Each structure stands twice: as C-alpha cells, then as structure tokens.
Amino acid sequence: MGNLIRDARRQRQLTQTELASALGTSQSAVARIEQGKQNLSLETLARISEALDSEIVTTVTSNAPVNLRIEGGRKLSGEIDVRTSKNAAVACLCAALLNKGRTTLRDLARIEEVNRITEVLNSIGVKTRWLPDSSDLEITPPERIDLDAMDEGAARRTRTILMFLGPLLHEFEEFKLPNAGGCDLGSRTVEPHLHALRSFGLNVVASHGYYHATVDADRHPDKPIILTERGDTVTENALFAAAKYPGTTVIRNASPNYMVQDLCFFLQKLGVTIEGIGTTTLTVTGVAEIDQDVEYYPSEDPIEAMSLLAAAVVTESEITIRRVPIEFMEIELTLLADMGMKYELSEEYTSNNGHTRLVNLRTIPGPLKAPKDKIHPMPFPGLNIDNLPFFAAIAAVAEGQTTLHDWVYENRAIYLTELTPLGVKVQLMDPHRVLIEGPTRWRPAEVMCPPALRPAMVVLLAMLAAPGESVLRNIYVISRGYEELDSRLNALGANIQTFRD
CATH class of the missing domain: 1.10.260.40 (lambda repressor-like DNA-binding domains)
Structure with missing residues (x-):
C-alpha cells in the first residue's frame, strides 16, 4: 500500500x-x-x-470475500443435526464417472467443495442438477467425456481433481488434468496415487501445471497392490481403478476410514463386489461395464460432529448433537472423557446408507484438565487427522498444558497460532507441534481465515468463546466443508452475521 x-x-x-x-x-x-x-x-x-x-x-462488492462478524461469549442450547459427509460426497461424485447410468446422491452436503466438483463435471459434459426442494443431486454422464472443455479454474481450486485419475483411466488412453489445489497443507506428494494406479497401466508425468497421463490398457494387477501410504484418497483412487477391472484386485494397507467405507457401499450398489470393508485389506471384483440407475445416501460427517462438539465445549454449553457417526468418534470421546468431559449417548440407530451406526450426543458443561500425554492422529480407528485441530480450541479451555502433534502436514500446526490474537497461549514448537496452555482469557479479535479448512473452523470456534465482537475474514475455505454454518449455529443461540467489504 x-x-x-x-x-x-x-x-x-x-x-x-x-x-x-x-x-x-x-x-x-x-x-x-x-x-x-x-x-x-x-x-x-x-x-x-x-x-x-x-x-x-x-471496492468490488460482487466478488468481495464473505466475512463473518461474531458476537462471542454466548451460551448455546438446543439440538442440531450432523450433515452428511463432505469427503464421502466428493468420493461418490467422482465414482459417478464410472457409471453410464443415472446416479442420484441423496441429502448431499451443499458446500463449495461439491460446487467446484459439479462445475468441473458440467464442463466436461456431465449433467448435474439439484432436484427441486431437496439436497438431492442427480448426475447423468454423457456418451463421451470432453476433457478439453474442462473448467480449469474450478479444477485448480480443489485437490479432488486427483481423484479423477482412477475413473478416467477406464475411458482414455491419454489425458491430462490440471495440478490439484484445495487446502494449503504443505507439500503433499501425489506419488502414492501413481504407485497405486501403475498396476492398472497408468503412467503420469507432471509438467507445466498439468498431470499428463497415458494408459496401457493391457496391463492389470497380477499381485496384491500394496499402498505406500494408507491415505483416504489414495485408497479411493485404487478402488476406482479396480471397480471396472473384471478380475479380482487385492488392495493392502488400505484406509478403512469413513469416506472409504461410504465409497465401498456405493460401489457395491453399482455391482462391484468388495470384501473387507472397514479393514486394511480390500478384495475387489470389478465389472467391465457399469450402466444402471442408482441412488445412494452418504453417511453423516464425523468431522462436522467434532466441530459441533468443540463449539459446545469452548462455549461451556449444553446442546444435543443428533446423528453422530459414533464408530468414527469413539477415540475422540474417550480422550475427552479422560480430560474430564461428561456427555450422554442415546441408543444406536442406522444411517440412511444402511450401514453407519449413529447416536445422539448431549454435552454436559464442566471443567476440563489437560491430558497427560500429547494428542496425535492415527489412521482409523485412531484419532482422525481432521479432528486433531479441534483439540486446540478444547485445550484452550482446559487447565494445564496440551501438546498437539500434527505429524502428517507440514503447515497445519502453524495455522493454529492464529488463535493467539484471541488470547490463546500457543507456542509453536516446530512445524508439526504446538503447545497450548489453558484456561484462556478470551478476547475478541479480527483475523484473516487460515487457508486450511479445519484450522479456519477452529478460529471461528474460538471467536464463539471470546466475549465481544470478532471478525473472521474471507471464509471461503470454511464454506468448502460446512453448509449454512452461520444460520445453524445461530439457531443454537450464537450471533454470527455475514458481510462483504
């Protein structure tokens, strides 16, 4: 300036x-x-x-970023439903490319990440439409996908574009995709994806902002595929490739995480046989052609459930969170119980996908103490990597020092230092570890949204706790993963207003 x-x-x-x-x-x-x-x-x-x-x-109001003005320090009360999973939604959207028939995804999260993917799909000839008065998305593929017409602007704003590799290797002998975007979480190599897909004849060279792919259609797995990284999207890409290979593929060191399970259930509806769902070894028998009209309900989002739980903790509120996928929250709840949190769970019931176990969870306010050991993520069934940042907000209200070790991403722990303006005592020990000392004397602040979804949400949660008026600027990254978050939290008693500069 x-x-x-x-x-x-x-x-x-x-x-x-x-x-x-x-x-x-x-x-x-x-x-x-x-x-x-x-x-x-x-x-x-x-x-x-x-x-x-x-x-x-x-000032350009039409394209100006959306900001939030938050009056913090208010108690929350009431009931709120967990929406369906962002990551399951994007997996099923990509899987719809395998199907020549019509796919209807029911009760889908209407979030920016889904919008970016539908923009890409529409640009290459896939017809998508939201059914009237619903959150149901209908997807109809074209006779031939037109990759040359791809909306590269939308494609570069999401890392999900990497998940097109598996479906497209069945359609083309040669193609290119724009380099992936999404959250800024440090250097995230695509090599595990390429390693998994080489067994299906895919070879990729990255240059000049694109992934240039060639496919040897005569090459198929002749032994089990051992994933070099137990990653969610890596496993999903391998499943896309195996789904239309008419032989049997064994995938080892597979992620058994919630979105992978949802993808497996969806592929089963397409006629693909999958054994070992929920384990690290998947045995897949694919079908050469998939052409059928199907509908599927993605299950509820454990990360959103954790977000809402953390909102209750930092505001010392009693709320009931309905439709919590308990199988993917048990470690988190056990850690919170060790920190002194009290809560009540309802009897279990089943999600609309027919598989995922759900409960209603009532939070009970009370003092927390810092855990004796550091908190770190592990592949499922360990603590979910995307739930780790929420423990930063929770640690801020607990008595004592809490160490968070985010060993997966180089940058994400650094973004948690954005809690400092709000009064949180955050010490960055190295790019992967932060030390948080509580309880916090909250104060309002104006903060630019970190460029990563979960740390951005943690800053929002801290603003709910801080008495006074805070401003969170440019919340696009939050809109990638949460639907109508301001109005849903306001229904619980929060005071969050959106505005543009």
Whole structure:
C-alpha cells in the first residue's frame, strides 16, 4: 500500500511535504506511510486518494470475500443435526464417472467443495442438477467425456481433481488434468496415487501445471497392490481403478476410514463386489461395464460432529448433537472423557446408507484438565487427522498444558497460532507441534481465515468463546466443508452475521 501511495505521489510530482500539507499531517507521517510502517484506516486512504487524484483502494462488492462478524461469549442450547459427509460426497461424485447410468446422491452436503466438483463435471459434459426442494443431486454422464472443455479454474481450486485419475483411466488412453489445489497443507506428494494406479497401466508425468497421463490398457494387477501410504484418497483412487477391472484386485494397507467405507457401499450398489470393508485389506471384483440407475445416501460427517462438539465445549454449553457417526468418534470421546468431559449417548440407530451406526450426543458443561500425554492422529480407528485441530480450541479451555502433534502436514500446526490474537497461549514448537496452555482469557479479535479448512473452523470456534465482537475474514475455505454454518449455529443461540467489504 505504501508503494502504491509513493508511486502515485511521484506521478503527481508532489513531495512528501506537499502531500502532508494536503492531508493535514506531517512529512514524517507520510514517510512512514510510504515505508509501510503506519496503520491506515479506510477514511485515511480515501483522503490520500482524493489528494493524489488516484484510486488507491477500489471496492468490488460482487466478488468481495464473505466475512463473518461474531458476537462471542454466548451460551448455546438446543439440538442440531450432523450433515452428511463432505469427503464421502466428493468420493461418490467422482465414482459417478464410472457409471453410464443415472446416479442420484441423496441429502448431499451443499458446500463449495461439491460446487467446484459439479462445475468441473458440467464442463466436461456431465449433467448435474439439484432436484427441486431437496439436497438431492442427480448426475447423468454423457456418451463421451470432453476433457478439453474442462473448467480449469474450478479444477485448480480443489485437490479432488486427483481423484479423477482412477475413473478416467477406464475411458482414455491419454489425458491430462490440471495440478490439484484445495487446502494449503504443505507439500503433499501425489506419488502414492501413481504407485497405486501403475498396476492398472497408468503412467503420469507432471509438467507445466498439468498431470499428463497415458494408459496401457493391457496391463492389470497380477499381485496384491500394496499402498505406500494408507491415505483416504489414495485408497479411493485404487478402488476406482479396480471397480471396472473384471478380475479380482487385492488392495493392502488400505484406509478403512469413513469416506472409504461410504465409497465401498456405493460401489457395491453399482455391482462391484468388495470384501473387507472397514479393514486394511480390500478384495475387489470389478465389472467391465457399469450402466444402471442408482441412488445412494452418504453417511453423516464425523468431522462436522467434532466441530459441533468443540463449539459446545469452548462455549461451556449444553446442546444435543443428533446423528453422530459414533464408530468414527469413539477415540475422540474417550480422550475427552479422560480430560474430564461428561456427555450422554442415546441408543444406536442406522444411517440412511444402511450401514453407519449413529447416536445422539448431549454435552454436559464442566471443567476440563489437560491430558497427560500429547494428542496425535492415527489412521482409523485412531484419532482422525481432521479432528486433531479441534483439540486446540478444547485445550484452550482446559487447565494445564496440551501438546498437539500434527505429524502428517507440514503447515497445519502453524495455522493454529492464529488463535493467539484471541488470547490463546500457543507456542509453536516446530512445524508439526504446538503447545497450548489453558484456561484462556478470551478476547475478541479480527483475523484473516487460515487457508486450511479445519484450522479456519477452529478460529471461528474460538471467536464463539471470546466475549465481544470478532471478525473472521474471507471464509471461503470454511464454506468448502460446512453448509449454512452461520444460520445453524445461530439457531443454537450464537450471533454470527455475514458481510462483504
């Protein structure tokens, strides 16, 4: 900003003293402004723009980021349903590319991540439409996919584009995809994906912003595929490849996580035989052609369930969270119980997918103490990697010091330092570990949303706890994973308003 002002002043052939006189300030103040060492209000910028006859700041409301204004320190109460899973939704959307018939995904999360994928699908010829007065998405494939027409802008904004590799190797001998985007979580190599898919003849070279893929259609697995990383999307890509191979494929070191299980249940509806669902060894017998009209209900999102649970903890509130996928929350709840949290669970019932076990969970406010050991994620059935950041907000209200070890991602632990303006004592020990000391004396603050979904949500939760008015700017990353979050939390008693600058 200082450079812009300096250049505009020079273009008008004014000295710093002359500009200072026009602004009613000192030459030294103008010097500080141009060096970037002076805070500037919008009013001051407007006066500078007028003095220099130059538009230093322009407001473009149509494309301006959405922000949140949060009045914190309010108790929550009432009941709230967990929505269906973001990650299961994107897996099933990609799997729909395998089906020549019509796929209807019921009660889908209407989030930005789904919007980006549907934009990509629409651009390559797939017809998608939301059925009237519902959250049901109907997907109808074309006779031939037109990859040359792909909306690259949408594709580069989501890492999900990597999950097109498995379905497309059945359709093309050669194709290219834009480099993947999504959350900024450090260097995340795609090599585990390529290792898994080489057995199906896929070879990929990354250059000039694209993945260039060639497929040897005569090559098929002749021995079990051993995944080098027990990753969710890596396992899903291997399942896409195996689903239309008419032989039997054994996938070892597979992720048994919630979204992988949902994908397996969906593929079974397409006629694919899968044994070992929920374990690290999957035996898949595919079918050469899939052409049938199917409908499927993705199950509820354990990460959203954890988000809502953390909201209750940091605001010291009693709420009932309905439709919690308990199988994927048991470790988290056990850790919280060890920290002193009390809660009640209902009897189990079944999700609309016919498989996932659900409960209703009532939170009971009470003091927490820091755990004796560090908290770290593990592959399912361990603590979910995406649930780890929420323990930062929970640790902030617990008595004592809590160490979080996010060993998977290089950057994500760093984003938790964004809690500092809100009063949280956060010590970054290294790129993977943070030390949090509670309880926190909360204070309101204005914070730019971190570029990663779960840390961004943690900052929002902290703002719910901090008495006073906080502002969270540019919440697109939160909209990638949460649907109508502000109105749903407001229904519990929060006060969250959206606005654009």
